[in-house]
Every structure is written in structure tokens, then in C-alpha cells.
Amino acid sequence: MNPLQRLRARRREREEPLIDVETIPRRRLTIVLAIAVGLASLPMLITYILLILTSFSNTAGMLTISDLAHYVPTIQPWIDFLEGKVEPTAGHLYTTMEILGIILNTLIVAAGVSIVVVLTSTMAGYAFSRIRFRGRKALMQLVMILHAFPGVALIIAVYALYVWSLAALPPSAWNTYAFIYVILSRASLEIPMSIWLMKGFFDKIPWEVEWAAIVDGASRIRVWREIVLPLVKPGIAALSIFAFLAGWEDFIYVWVFLKPRDIYTLATFIEEQVRNLETAYFPVVAAAGTLYLIPTIIFFITTQHLLLETYAGGMKA
Amino acid sequence: MPSRQTIAVIAVIVIIVAGIAAYLAVTSHKPTPTATTPQTPTATKTPQAKLELTGNLKEDLLRVAKVLTSNGIHTVKFTVWGAGDPNSVMRTLGIVEAAHRLNKILEENGVDLKIVVEQRFERGGGNELFKEFLAAYEQKANPDIMANSYIHLAALASQGLLLDLTPYAEKYTGLLNDFYPALLDAVKWHGKIYAIPQDTEARPLYWRKDVAQCIYRKTGINILKDLAERVKEGKVTWSTVYHYAELAKKTGCAEWGMIHRKGTAHPDLIQFIYAFGGRLYDPKTGKLVLDVPAVYKWLSVEYAFARAGLTPKNMMSWDWAKQIHPTVVDGKTLVFIGGTWHWTEWQTKPYYTDPKTGKKRPLTPEEVAKYFYYTLFPAGEEGGKPVTLSQPFVWYVAANAGKDNPKYQQLSDAYHALAFLLLVKASDPDINAIHSIISSHLPVRRAAAKLLRDKAWIEKLAKLQLDLAPEVKKAIAPIVKATVNPINIEFLANVSSYLEYTHLTPKHPYYGKLASIFADAVDKVLRGEMTPAKAVKYIIAQVKADPDLAKSVEIVGKIPENWKFPTS
Numbered sequence: 114m115n116p117l118q119r120l121r122a123r124r125r126e127r128e129e130p131l132i133d134v135e136t137i138p139r140r141r142l143t144i145v146l147a148i149a150v151g152l153a154s155l156p157m158l159i160t161y162i163l164l165i166l167t168s169f170s171n172t173a174g175m176l177t178i179s180d181l182a183h184y185v186p187t188i189q190p191w192i193d194f195l196e197g198k199v200e201p202t203a204g205h206l207y208t209t210m211e212i213l214g215i216i217l218n219t220l221i222v223a224a225g226v227s228i229v230v231v232l233t234s235t236m237a238g239y240a241f242s243r244i245r246f247r248g249r250k251a252l253m254q255l256v257m258i259l260h261a262f263p264g265v266a267l268i269i270a271v272y273a274l275y276v277w278s279l280a281a282l283p284p285s286a287w288n289t290y291a292f293i294y295v296i297l298s299r300a301s302l303e304i305p306m307s308i309w310l311m312k313g314f315f316d317k318i319p320w321e322v323e324w325a326a327i328v329d330g331a332s333r334i335r336v337w338r339e340i341v342l343p344l345v346k347p348g349i350a351a352l353s354i355f356a357f358l359a360g361w362e363d364f365i366y367v368w369v370f371l372k373p374r375d376i377y378t379l380a381t382f383i384e385e386q387v388r389n390l391e392t393a394y395f396p397v398v399a400a401a402g403t404l405y406l407i408p409t410i411i412f413f414i415t416t417q418h419l420l421l422e423t424y425a426g427g428m429k430a
Numbered sequence: 431m432p433s434r435q436t437i438a439v440i441a442v443i444v445i446i447v448a449g450i451a452a453y454l455a456v457t458s459h460k461p462t463p464t465a466t467t468p469q470t471p472t473a474t475k476t477p478q479a480k481l482e483l484t485g486n487l488k489e490d491l492l493r494v495a496k497v498l499t500s501n502g503i504h505t506v507k508f509t510v511w512g513a514g515d516p517n518s519v520m521r522t523l524g525i526v527e528a529a530h531r532l533n534k535i536l537e538e539n540g541v542d543l544k545i546v547v548e549q550r551f552e553r554g555g556g557n558e559l560f561k562e563f564l565a566a567y568e569q570k571a572n573p574d575i576m577a578n579s580y581i582h583l584a585a586l587a588s589q590g591l592l593l594d595l596t597p598y599a600e601k602y603t604g605l606l607n608d609f610y611p612a613l614l615d616a617v618k619w620h621g622k623i624y625a626i627p628q629d630t631e632a633r634p635l636y637w638r639k640d641v642a643q644c645i646y647r648k649t650g651i652n653i654l655k656d657l658a659e660r661v662k663e664g665k666v667t668w669s670t671v672y673h674y675a676e677l678a679k680k681t682g683c684a685e686w687g688m689i690h691r692k693g694t695a696h697p698d699l700i701q702f703i704y705a706f707g708g709r710l711y712d713p714k715t716g717k718l719v720l721d722v723p724a725v726y727k728w729l730s731v732e733y734a735f736a737r738a739g740l741t742p743k744n745m746m747s748w749d750w751a752k753q754i755h756p757t758v759v760d761g762k763t764l765v766f767i768g769g770t771w772h773w774t775e776w777q778t779k780p781y782y783t784d785p786k787t788g789k790k791r792p793l794t795p796e797e798v799a800k801y802f803y804y805t806l807f808p809a810g811e812e813g814g815k816p817v818t819l820s821q822p823f824v825w826y827v828a829a830n831a832g833k834d835n836p837k838y839q840q841l842s843d844a845y846h847a848l849a850f851l852l853l854v855k856a857s858d859p860d861i862n863a864i865h866s867i868i869s870s871h872l873p874v875r876r877a878a879a880k881l882l883r884d885k886a887w888i889e890k891l892a893k894l895q896l897d898l899a900p901e902v903k904k905a906i907a908p909i910v911k912a913t914v915n916p917i918n919i920e921f922l923a924n925v926s927s928y929l930e931y932t933h934l935t936p937k938h939p940y941y942g943k944l945a946s947i948f949a950d951a952v953d954k955v956l957r958g959e960m961t962p963a964k965a966v967k968y969i970i971a972q973v974k975a976d977p978d979l980a981k982s983v984e985i986v987g988k989i990p991e992n993w994k995f996p997t998s
Contacts, residue, residue: 171780172751172780172790173751173752173755173779173780173781173790174749174750174751174752177752183788183789183790185789198516199516199553200516200778201778202517202778202792202908202909202912203515203516203517203778203908203909204516204517204519204905204906204907204908204909205905205908206516206519206551206553272568275569276568276569279569279570284570284834287569287570287571369565370569372562372565373562373565373566373569373571373572374566374569374571375550385552385553385554385558386553386554388553388554388555388558389515389553389554389555390750391691391750392515392775394779395751
């Protein structure tokens with residue numbers, strides 16, 4: 114091939130890049146899918162953007178796209194919300210400390226659920242993955258059946274147990290007990306699926322790693338804590354995030370057990386503000402709603418790879 | 431791997447266990463109000479005769495205090511819950527203020543007893559608070575006193591959750607006689623008193639003065655001339671309103687003739703039933719009443735307005751903040767079926783588009799007075815009477831009031847009596863009048879209504895120079911600043927007279943269900959999906975299809991075949 118031919122060949126390559134029978138259609142498909150997913154997500158994205166913009170406005174209702182032409186940003190709704198004013202012209206229904214308390218209560222429930230779920234699921238998942246015991250498979254299937262029960266369906270029984278158990282405690286302990294009860298009952302809804310997720314992660318770790326430690330004289334619990342757990346950190350991280358968000362977002366359980374005791378979380382606070390749609394003052398509600406969304410958005414943005422890994426390989430039967 | 435049979439057996443066991451748990455839970459708890467039909471109040475806690483009151487507040491308070499202090503009780507704690515718009519905080523603060531005043535009496539008489547009130551006021555209507563009360567009662571976390579709508583009275587009393595106040599209230603006849611009679615009916619059930627009225631409202635028909643003036647300029651017809659009086663005398667009927675609305679539209683003075691609230695805001699429209707001489711409840715049978723002729727006439731009005739383009743066909747799905755209120759405050763309708771609270775709501779929410787700046791803002795009190803004229807809800811037809819409708823809030827005392835205090839079992843009568851005395855004090859005319867002014871509700875007592883005309887007292891309130899508990903003063907200060915002005919107070923004083931014409935919606939547990947069917951029928955009629963006759967048949971079918979309603983609703987009368995809404 115003379116230099117001229119080589120030059121022409123290079124130009125052809127540039128103009129017509131190498132065609133790969135697999136990648137070209139895939140790329141096109143990816144673009145099409147990206148556009149489709151983008152379009153499908155657009156309404157939701159716009160809704161969230163409007164929610165955030167409403168929290169920085171003084172509109173009478175929720176902002177709509179047509180209102181954007183006259184949009185005047187203001188930080189006042191956030192100030193009103195943090196000062197406990199649910200409407201600019203009304204008095205303070207809450208103090209700033211009470212609003213901070215509401216945020217703290219939400220965090221306590223979320224963190225509590227997360228801790229209980231991670232502790233129980235890592236232990237149970239390890240046991241199902243590594244230990245052969247009688248009834249193991251039946252128990253695993255039972256755990257899966259438990260996952261099929263929605264929280265709402267169980268709440269009557271959970272509530273009955275709660276009311277009966279109150280009699281055994283002094284009234285001064287009822288508020289603390291309500292918190293613990295919510296955390297445990299909400300966590301119990303998350304635990305079945307979490308056990309299966311963690312079992313999947315444990316299944317992926319070669320048995321030889323543990324075997325070497327056991328041969329060196331380590332106990333089973335030490336192996337679990339020092340050898341295996343560090344290897345399933347992504348799973349634990351994903352699990353703790355899922356469980357945290359489940360606790361953070363819970364409405365029914367906190368409404369049933371905490372609200373009657375005058376203990377609010379962000380979910381019950383927001384519900385109270387939008388209860389009467391005719392008179393609700395949306396900018397303050399939107400400020401609370403935006404704050405409520407923040408952990409979810411942060412977690413999903415920063416831990417996408419963990420979620421993908423969990424969905425892709427976290428579960429093995 | 432267990433067989434399918436094993437899994438099926440496990441599943442069946444789980445379902446059975448869950449079923450038993452659910453059964454036990456249901457049978458060991460009181461039925462929910464939706465599943466309750468009114469019963470005789472045999473289960474309700476009735477105060478024993480040990481601590482009989484005299485009707486003299488100071489004497490009664492000292493007597494109760496003596497019982498408590500002699501048993502080593504020196505602090506009594508009560509909790510109060512209430513709900514409403516954010517300016518209605520006196521629903522709970524009223525009890526705080528009452529405790530402050532009772533404590534003063536105790537202190538002045540050297541009694542070592544202090545009443546402490548913990549209050550929780552929620553934004554929103556009373557329905558959610560009612561559900562929370564039920565849930566809390568089971569958990570022994572319920573409040574001792576609750577400010578809520580009277581419509582829950584039957585459901586709460588029939589479950590034994592309320593204290594029968596009759597023996598106490600009978601001693602305070604002076605107080606009882608000062609309440610508007612209709613409101614006193616609201617707190618009674620099966621002849622017994624289960625609550626004390628706290629506030630109420632009326633539902634005026636608002637007329638845009640500027641639209642009326644425009645009609646006058648273009649046609650020479652002065653529709654506002656003596657209008658309030660003519661409505662009162664029954665000379666203006668809904669046929670007249672239709673005629674005026676038609677004028678507003680035809681002359682181009684307004685886009686719409688009549689706008690009303692939507693969705694679950696049934697009470698406004700329920701006024702039509704009363705305006706056409708109908709009824710909703712039969713006290714003899716304790717049943718709800720579907721008054722067919724009155725409902726047919728009501729739906730005929732809606733149908734006529736919508737067909738003539740005077741009311742939007744999709745009115746029942748309009749947005750509150752984007753459509754309903756802006757249409758009213760921007761003067762795009764002649765009349766609006768609203769409530770007394772709208773008078774101040776238009777001053778606090780940015781519904782109005784300022785023509786000079788093009789920006790949204792609330793109206794000023796002066797602007798509201800300039801734009802709006804108000805009357806009673808006119809009679810349905812000639813010979814009828816004007817009406818209004820109230821849904822009063824009341825103070826309930828829980829059957830276990832005082833439960834969080836020491837020696838409750840032994841001293842429950844004293845705690846109950848003290849809770850009642852708190853209500854008596856919280857009904858002081860000035861407390862009631864303050865609540866009325868800052869929340870735009872109407873006073874429940876004539877003595878409080880008189881205070882609305884007392885300029886010296888109002889001046890003191892505006893400057894917060896009244897002798898109130900520091901906590902109360904601090905909480906209401908910003909609301910007082912925003913709401914106390916002569917225009918609003920004059921409005922409240924004027925519409926207080928409407929209470930002489932007021933009707934109540936039934937306290938029946940299934941009234942909400944029936945009202946939802948009405949709202950559904952109104953929507954269908956407005957949209958033209960059904961004629962009034964078909965809509966009435968639809969309502970009857972819906973009532974018969976619901977087992978609860980079928981048992982609880984009496985269908986009376988027939989569609990008046992020869993009757994037609996006079997549109998000209």
C-alpha cells in the first residue's frame with residue numbers, strides 16, 4: 114500500500130469508523146432508551162423542580178409551569194417553616210425547637226430502623242448462607258412469605274399487641290416505648306427482604322476465605338465480624354440506606370404509634386399541613402417537603418453504584 | 431426443598447393466625463364510628479352525685495379544690511387538643527386561659543392547687559383529629575378535653591368516650607341560656623349534653639359590589655338596593671339570583687354568575703335543601719332523610735346555572751387557590767356561596783391580581799369591604815325563608831378526663847368536675863370574642879357578640895392590654911396584629927345575626943357518606959351528564975346500594991313532576 118493509499122484508507126476509517134455488529138445497534142438503542150427514559154422521567158422531574166421552586170415562593174397554591182413567568186424567589190417560606198409558622202400571617206403553631214425536634218424524631222426512627230435491619234439481616238443472612246441446619250430452606254421460604262405481607266395488613270395485629278403490652282409498662286415509659294415499638298415494627302417489615310439480599314452477598318464470598326481463618330483457630334462469630342463483614346460492605350451500605358429511607362419515609366406506623374403521643378415526624382407534620390387543601394399554605398409545606406426529599410436524593414445520587422450492585426447480584430437462592 | 435403442600439400449609443397457618451389476631455383486635459376494641467349506628471348512651475360515663483355543683487363557679491371550684499388538696503393533690507394536669515386554621519389557636523389556648531383564671535381564683539383564696547394545661551393545636555379540619563382521638567383513647571394517650579366539630583358527637587358519645595356533662599351543665603343555666611339555641615342543640619344527643627359550644631360560622635352569599643354597579647350602569651337595575659333586607663324577607667329567591675346572574679353575564683360585567691365551593695365542601699350546597707324547605711334528619715326516628723323534592727329543586731338550580739353558562743360545568747373540580755378564590759376576588763363572578771372565614775382569608779392569601787403591578791397579593795380589609803356585599807342564603811322559592819348553615823366546634827370532655835393525675839380511680843369525680851369548670855371559664859365572653867375576632871368565626875354566646883360592638887374593649891384587644899395569661903398573649907400577638915381592625919369586626923358583628931337563621935347538618939355517623947353522594951350528583955348535573963331527575967334517581971340508587979345508608983336513610987317525597995325552576 115503506497116502512502117497515498119494509506120492516507121485514503123485512514124480517511125475512510127475516520128469517515129466510516131469501524132462497524133461493530135454488536136456495539137452500533139447497542140449505541141443506538143442506548144440513545145433511544147435514554148431519550149425514552151428521559152421523557153418518561155420528565156413529569157416527575159418537573160414536579161420535583163416545581164416543589165423546590167414553590168418552597169422559595171409566596172404563591173397561594175403549588176406553582177405550575179404557567180406561574181413561572183411571574184416567579185419571584187423568596188426565602189421566607191423556609192424561615193417561616195423553621196420558625197414554626199405554617200402561614201405568614203398566622204401565629205407560631207410550633208417553636209423552632211419543636212421543628213428541629215420533628216426533624217430529629219424522623220432521624221431517630223430512620224436510624225433506628227437502619228441499625229436494627231442491618232444487625233439482624235447481616236447475622237441471619239450469614240447463617241442462611243453458611244450454616245446448614247434443620248429447617249433452613251423452609252425457614253428461608255417462610256421469611257419470603259413474610260415479605261409478601263404489606264405493612265398495612267399487619268398493622269391491626271401490631272396495634273393490638275402494642276395496646277396490650279402498654280399495660281405492663283408505667284405511663285412514664287410509654288413515649289420511649291412507642292419510639293422503640295415503631296422502630297422494631299417498621300424494621301420487621303424490612304428484615305425479610307434484607308435477609309435475602311445479604312444472603313446473596315455472603316453467597317458470593319468464596320468459602321476458602323473463611324475456611325482459612327477457621328483453620329487458624331478463629332471462632333465463627335470472629336470470622337463473621339472480622340473476615341466476612343468487611344467483604345460485604347457494599348451490601349451493608351446499600352441495606353442501611355434502604356432501611357434508613359424506609360424509616361424516614363414511613364407514615365402509617367409513626368401516625369398510629371407516635372402521633373397520638375404528640376410525637377411528630379416530618380411525614381406526619383407534612384400530612385397535617387396539607388390535610389385541608391382549601392386553606393393549606395403551600396410554600397411552607399413545599400419547604401418541609403423539600404427537606405423531606407433531601408436524604409432520598411442525596412442517597413440515590415451518591416450510592417447509585419451500590420444500588421446497581423445490589424440489584425445485579427445481591428440475591429441468590 | 432419443602433413440597434408445595436408444605437408451603438401451602440405454612441401459608442394457611444399464617445393467614446389463620448393473622449385472622450385470629452385481627453378478630454381479637456376488632457372484638458376487643460370499640461367499633462369505629464363508620465360502623466356505628468347511634469345507640470343509647472348507656473356506656474357513657476355519668477358523673478356520680480358525690481360532687482354536685484352549685485352553679486356558682488367560685489364556690490364549685492373551691493369545693494373541688496378542697497376534695498383534691500385533702501387527698502394530697504396540689505397539681506392537676508389536663509391536656510387539650512384542637513384543630514383548625516392557624517388563626518383558631520384559641521380553641522386550645524382558651525382552655526389554657528381558663529386554667530390561668532381558675533388558678534388566680536385559687537391563689538386569691540389561699541388554696542394550694544394549680545391547674546396545668548398542656549395544649550396541642552393542629553392545622554386542618556376536625557376529622558383527622560377525631561381519628562387521632564380514637565387511636566389515642568385506645569392507647570390511653572387521649573386528651574382530657576378536645577375542641578372539635580359537633581358532627582362527631584354521636585359517634586363519640588355512643589362509644590362511651592365522652593363525659594356526660596348534663597348534671598354539671600344543668601346547674602349553669604345562665605351560661606346555657608346565653609348560647610344561641612341552635613348551638614345548644616348541637617351539643618345534645620339523646621337529650622343529654624356532651625359538649626359545650628366553642629365557635630361557629632355562617633355561610634353568607636357574597637355579592638360583588640363592582641359587578642352590581644356595572645349592571646346598574648348598563649341596565650339601570652340596582653340589584654343591591656335593600657338586597658339584604660329583601661333576602662331576609664324572602665322576596666329574593668334563587669330564581670331572582672339566577673336573573674341577576676344572567677344580567678351580569680349578558681352585560682359582560684362578569685364572566686360567571688355564580689361560583690361555589692367544591693368537592694367535599696358539602697355544607698355550603700346543603701343550604702339549598704333547607705332553602706327549599708327540606709330536611710336532612712328526622713329526630714323521631716334518628717334517621718337521615720333524603721328529601722326528594724328539596725334535593726330535586728336544588729339540583730335543578732345547579733343544572734339551570736350550568737346550562738346557561740352562569741356556573742362552570744367543571745366547578746366541582748376547580749382548584750381552590752388557582753381558580754375558585756382568584757375568580758371571586760378578581761371580580762369575575764357576581765355571587766359566591768362562601769363562608770364567614772373567607773372575609774379574612776382573602777386578606778391573608780395572595781389570590782388577588784393587582785391590576786397595577788400584575789402581581790398576586792392579598793386584598794386589604796378596605797378592599798374586601800369595598801368589593802363585597804353579603805346576604806343570607808336566599809329562599810329557594812317564593813314563600814320560603816332565607817337560611818344559613820353552621821358547623822359549630824365544641825369542647826368535649828373525655829370520659830377518662832384527669833386520667834394522668836394521681837389517685838384517678840378514687841378522685842375521678844373531682845377531676846371531671848374540674849374539667850367541666852375549665853369549659854365554663856373558657857366560655858367567658860371575652861375569650862369567646864377574642865377567638866371570634868382573630869379567627870373570623872362567630873361567637874357562640876350573645877354576651878360575646880355584644881363585645882364585638884364594644885369599641886373600648888376592642889381597642890384594648892388591639893393593643894393587647896387585656897388581662898390574659900402571658901403564654902396566650904404571646905401566642906396570639908401576631909394574629910391580633912394581622913386581624914383586629916374595625917372593618918373585620920363590623921363584618922362579624924353583622925353576620926352574627928345570621929345565627930338566628932342557622933341550620934345544622936345532622937350529627938349522624940353516616941351523614942358524611944350521604945353528603946359525598948350529593949356532591950357526586952351535583953358534579954354530574956353541572957357537567958350535564960344527568961338531568962336533575964336522573965341525578966335524584968342516582969342518589970336513591972346509591973343510598974339503597976350502601977348497606978349502612980340503606981338502613982339509616984329515610985327517603986321521603988317524590989320528584990315534583992310539574993315543578994320547574996323559574997329561570998325567567
